[in-house]
Amino acid sequence: MLSKSLIWHVAVFAVWFVLHATHDAIWLFIGRFTDWNLQGSVFAILALTLVMTVLTKILGKRFPH
DSSP, X not given: OOOHHXXXXXXXXXXXXXXXXXXXXXXXXXXXXXXXXXXXXXXXXXXXXXXXXXXXXXXXXXXXX
16 A cells, blocks of 8 residues: 555646646747746746745645645
């Protein structure tokens, strides 16, 4: 049987991977039509970090490991 810790880490990685892939696609698309790609990337990384921090805290309280 899989441990809760392993399931937890796989779930967090899966969410991170999906968000990361989505944010890359969105910013590449926007960067194609604008010249503020660098600023957009910095903003996207900060936003993604904030989302992942909040998500980790919420999931951590709901599914303690």
